[in-house]
Amino acid sequence: MKLFDKIKSKVIGLFLKENLKFTLISIFIGFLIGSMTLAVAGFNPFRAYAIMLSGVFGRLNYIAWVIIRSTPLILTGLSITFAFKTGLFNIGAEGQFIIGALVAALAGYFIQLPAIVHIPVVILLAASAAALWGGIAGYLKAKFGVHEVIATIMLNWIALYLTNFVVTLEAVQIPARPVSHNIQPTASLMFFQQWKVTEEGRAWLLDNFLAREILRTPFNAGILFAVILAVVVWYILKHTTLGYELKAVGLNKHAAEYAGINVQKNIVRAMLISGALAGMAGAFHVLGNTQRIAILAAMEGFGFNGIAVALIGGSTAIGVVLSAFLFGALQYGGTKIQLALGAPTEVINIMIGTIVFFIAIPRLIKILLAKFSKKRGEDNA
Amino acid sequence: MKSIDFSVKAVEMKNIVKKFGDFTANDQINLTVHKGEVHALLGENGAGKSTLMNVLYGLYQPTSGEIFINGDKKDIIDPNAAITCGIGMVHQHFMLVETFTVAENIVLGMEPTKKGLLDMAKAIKNVEEISKKYGLFVDPNEKIYNISVGMQQRVEILKALYRGADILILDEPTAVLTPQEIKELVQIMRNLTEQGKTIIIITHKLKEIKEVADYCTIIRRGKYIDTVDVSKTTESELASKMVGREVIFEVEKREKEKGKLSLKIDNLVVKNNRGIDAVRGLSLEVFEGEILGLAGIDGNGQSELIESLTGLRPVVSGKIHVNSKEITNKTPLSILENKLSSIPEDRQKRGLVMEYSVAENMVLENYRVKPFSNKGILNHDEIKVFAEKLIDKFDVRTEGPTQVVSALSGGNQQKVIIAREVTNDPDVLVAAQPTRGLDVGAIEFVHKALIELRNENKAVLLVSLELDEIMNIADRIAVIYEGVIVGIMDAKDANENKIGLMMAGGAKDEAI
Ligand SMILES: Nc1ncnc2c1ncn2[C@@H]1O[C@H](COP(=O)(O)OP(=O)(O)OP(=O)(O)O)[C@@H](O)[C@H]1O
Numbered sequence: 095m096k097l098f099d100k101i102k103s104k105v106i107g108l109f110l111k112e113n114l115k116f117t118l119i120s121i122f123i124g125f126l127i128g129s130m131t132l133a134v135a136g137f138n139p140f141r142a143y144a145i146m147l148s149g150v151f152g153r154l155n156y157i158a159w160v161i162i163r164s165t166p167l168i169l170t171g172l173s174i175t176f177a178f179k180t181g182l183f184n185i186g187a188e189g190q191f192i193i194g195a196l197v198a199a200l201a202g203y204f205i206q207l208p209a210i211v212h213i214p215v216v217i218l219l220a221a222s223a224a225a226l227w228g229g230i231a232g233y234l235k236a237k238f239g240v241h242e243v244i245a246t247i248m249l250n251w252i253a254l255y256l257t258n259f260v261v262t263l264e265a266v267q268i269p270a271r272p273v274s275h276n277i278q279p280t281a282s283l284m285f286f287q288q289w290k291v292t293e294e295g296r297a298w299l300l301d302n303f304l305a306r307e308i309l310r311t312p313f314n315a316g317i318l319f320a321v322i323l324a325v326v327v328w329y330i331l332k333h334t335t336l337g338y339e340l341k342a343v344g345l346n347k348h349a350a351e352y353a354g355i356n357v358q359k360n361i362v363r364a365m366l367i368s369g370a371l372a373g374m375a376g377a378f379h380v381l382g383n384t385q386r387i388a389i390l391a392a393m394e395g396f397g398f399n400g401i402a403v404a405l406i407g408g409s410t411a412i413g414v415v416l417s418a419f420l421f422g423a424l425q426y427g428g429t430k431i432q433l434a435l436g437a438p439t440e441v442i443n444i445m446i447g448t449i450v451f452f453i454a455i456p457r458l459i460k461i462l463l464a465k466f467s468k469k470r471g472e473d474n475a
Numbered sequence: 476m477k478s479i480d481f482s483v484k485a486v487e488m489k490n491i492v493k494k495f496g497d498f499t500a501n502d503q504i505n506l507t508v509h510k511g512e513v514h515a516l517l518g519e520n521g522a523g524k525s526t527l528m529n530v531l532y533g534l535y536q537p538t539s540g541e542i543f544i545n546g547d548k549k550d551i552i553d554p555n556a557a558i559t560c561g562i563g564m565v566h567q568h569f570m571l572v573e574t575f576t577v578a579e580n581i582v583l584g585m586e587p588t589k590k591g592l593l594d595m596a597k598a599i600k601n602v603e604e605i606s607k608k609y610g611l612f613v614d615p616n617e618k619i620y621n622i623s624v625g626m627q628q629r630v631e632i633l634k635a636l637y638r639g640a641d642i643l644i645l646d647e648p649t650a651v652l653t654p655q656e657i658k659e660l661v662q663i664m665r666n667l668t669e670q671g672k673t674i675i676i677i678t679h680k681l682k683e684i685k686e687v688a689d690y691c692t693i694i695r696r697g698k699y700i701d702t703v704d705v706s707k708t709t710e711s712e713l714a715s716k717m718v719g720r721e722v723i724f725e726v727e728k729r730e731k732e733k734g735k736l737s738l739k740i741d742n743l744v745v746k747n748n749r750g751i752d753a754v755r756g757l758s759l760e761v762f763e764g765e766i767l768g769l770a771g772i773d774g775n776g777q778s779e780l781i782e783s784l785t786g787l788r789p790v791v792s793g794k795i796h797v798n799s800k801e802i803t804n805k806t807p808l809s810i811l812e813n814k815l816s817s818i819p820e821d822r823q824k825r826g827l828v829m830e831y832s833v834a835e836n837m838v839l840e841n842y843r844v845k846p847f848s849n850k851g852i853l854n855h856d857e858i859k860v861f862a863e864k865l866i867d868k869f870d871v872r873t874e875g876p877t878q879v880v881s882a883l884s885g886g887n888q889q890k891v892i893i894a895r896e897v898t899n900d901p902d903v904l905v906a907a908q909p910t911r912g913l914d915v916g917a918i919e920f921v922h923k924a925l926i927e928l929r930n931e932n933k934a935v936l937l938v939s940l941e942l943d944e945i946m947n948i949a950d951r952i953a954v955i956y957e958g959v960i961v962g963i964m965d966a967k968d969a970n971e972n973k974i975g976l977m978m979a980g981g982a983k984d985e986a987i
């Protein structure tokens with residue numbers, strides 16, 4: 095009984111934490127407005143949500159897909175969060191993601207090494223290139239006061255066109271197709287990628303339902319790296335002098351400067367690390383899932399969605415992981431209602447937009463809550 | 476002329492309780508203020524004065540208790556409700572839009588319009604009208620960042636009056652003002668009460684309470700102690716009611732020979748934000764084992780001087796030495812490593828990371844060294860132990876080292892900085908307004924700490940706008956005027972008139 099009380103008070107304490115409360119309320123409002131939109135568009139919202147729910151959790155391979163989709167979002171979310179802690183708005187996660195994916199595709203295809211070395215080398219190269227890409231914006235800000243939002247928006251476009259140019263190079267492109275060559279198997283993070291298509295593998299999978307369900311998808315090791323990196327980010331921010339400095343600069347750069355912290359240096363450092371995280375998102379996306387890159391008509395939005403993920407996650411590492419899963423599930427579930435009902439996937443975007451909107455204006459919710467609880471208080475009195 | 480209307484209780488707060496979690500900041504407090512009265516709130520740092528006023532202004536909801544305005548029970552759910560009740564508040568930290576003009580700031584949110592468009596001419600006229608009515612003169616067209624702190628405060632008061640405030644709350648309005656500005660504020664308060672306004676003022680300066688307040692309510696550790704008729708009490712009685720013990724106003728200081736030269740400033744030139752020379756060839760020497768008090772009217776180059784000493788503002792020409800090592804234009808870190816520490820003038824801007832905990836703020840300059848960190852990994856345990864020690868020694872009223880500094884009362888925030896800088900073991904301590912916003916007990920403590928540093932043979936440069944403070948604890952007094960030192964003397968030979976004259980530029984010709 096005592097234990098139960100303890101757990102209960104812990105859980106209540108967690109909910110009383112303002113931020114979490116607001117986040118959950120925002121998510122609820124997001125679903126509410128999503129259902130109104132569906133109703134207005136002539137669809138039964140309960141059916142739509144039921145389909146989404148079963149479309150996300152109904153089968154093991156659905157869950158695997160959600161995880162695969164969430165992996166890059168965890169990392170771009172972490173990237174945005176990291177920069178945010180230093181007071182920087184890294185719109186450039188998108189471009190850094192593209193650079194990371196590009197370098198991963200190239201290094202994965204051209205370099206020949208045993209897997210145990212190949213994978214770390216590719217990840218390292220992709221992370222470094224993307225770190226530099228972010229670092230440019232950091233340097234411009236620290237040295238010349240160029241606003242990072244402006245600089246990174248420009249860098250996003252440069253990254254997009256650079257990729258499109260590189261993919262069309264003869265050595266890179268598969269002839270007559272808008273994609274690059276696949277990476278070497280030694281660079282792939284997909285589980286049992288080779289084996290699952292062999293005779294023996296197929297035969298085995300036929301008898302093992304669970305494994306078959308999961309391995310039908312490009313299920314890969316990216317999620318492990320993403321979660322480990324989330325822990326690393328948490329550790330850096332919480333337990334290192336680096337994190338202490340970065341946060342001090344983000345919260346009050348005047349006080350940081352006064353205390354002997356080099357503000358410029360920390361802006362560059364934050365952007366380097368933020369870039370590396372977004373670049374790794376791109377790398378894991380290629381190594382784990384797509385195996386190659388394509389010519390892009392527009393940006394894919396992994397970086398931009400990372401902004402929403404970071405906001406919903408309340409700029410904490412654990413929050414980012416959870417909100418990336420929510421985001422991945424909503425996106426994947428959204429495709430299901432389109433298939434089953436013909437409902438537009440835009441509903442999902444509206445829901446996500448609503449959630450972000452309400453999280454971004456906690457004051458409004460606070461006022462609503464205050465009014466509500468006041469009313470209740472008066473009723474009781 | 477007194478104009479209190481005892482038949483009207485402008486404000487009546489009954490049994491107000493305000494809890495933050497388990498902590499009770501206000502514990503059954505009663506406050507009655509009659510119309511036309513100036514009512515002072517007195518209490519130690521962290522006693523709960525700001526909290527009580529924030530409850531009245533609707534920024535906090537009381538845990539329990541009732542509020543009556545002019546006899547009617549009111550539910551003040553937010554500042555808008557407070558404004559509707561005729562309550563206005565001027566916070567210690569102003570809330571003005573720096574890039575807007577005075578008039579724009581005053582009418583913000585209630586702009587006069589003509590055909591749906593902002594009618595600026597009308598706005599300026601309105602502002603001029605009320606400023607004339609209450610004798611609060613401002614230039615409506617000047618931008619906020621161009622006017623002095625005293626002027627900004629007038630703008631805040633006008634803002635409240637423009638919104639129809641009959642009851643004005645002023646939270647430590649004089650802490651940031653120069654003595655001249657304080658005199659003007661006192662006059663303004665008199666004008667206001669004569670016109671039937673009611674004023675609640677929070678201040679730590681007993682002299683001011685004696686000067687302007689009619690009644691004074693004393694709070695100690697969240698509890699109501701007493702309400703006294705100011706004309707029938709003395710400063711020392713007020714002080715002992717507030718602290719709960721006798722307070723010694725004059726600190727003891729033993730005679731001491733000064734030692735070697737420690738801080739040497741040579742012909743220093745520093746520009747202000749507008750690119751104009753603010754420090755113009757200033758030279759000054761501070762010796763080991765002395766407190767040198769730098770007196771002067773605000774805006775004569777003190778801020779720029781301090782910032783250049785601490786590496787936050789470039790030196791145009793001239794040299795600074797600490798213990799014969801040159802630190803001119805060195806980085807703040809290298810200056811810290813050369814053992815020059817400072818208590819910054821603006822605590823919230825420079826001195827603290829408000830969202831950091833008390834413990835994290837205590838190591839703001841020392842987090843990089845052992846035992847607080849090792850090879851880049853923070854040692855939270857050591858930091859906590861260290862913070863607990865300082866909290867104890869400096870009597871910081873906080874729930875503990877992990878509480879965020881923004882939840883501390885203003886005076887206790889200041890104590891965090893002082894604890895950190897004094898413990899930093901500097902050779903030279905530059906202390907700018909170190910007792911700003913502190914209660915008399917805490918001031919006594921800080922003065923003792925500064926004197927102790929001096930007794931340990933450190934050099935202390937005390938920059939203060941309060942002449943009393945300088946006269947009280949400095950060994951030598953230098954006067955700054957228009958960016959140069961216009962006079963320097965032994966504290967024993969100083970008298971208030973002489974220094975006052977120098978501060979106003981009267982001794983320019985005899986400059987040394
Ligand atoms: N938001 C908050 N959360 C938790 N504790 C708080 C919060 N605001 C104030 N407190 C605590 O309540 C107490 C009273 O604070 P308050 O600001 O009212 O003091 P004060 O009398 O105005 O002091 P000072 O003279 O230093 O300004 C302090 O101990 C402070 O730490």
Ligand SMILES: [Mg+2]
Pocket residue numbers: 524525526646884885886
């Ligand atoms: Mg206060």
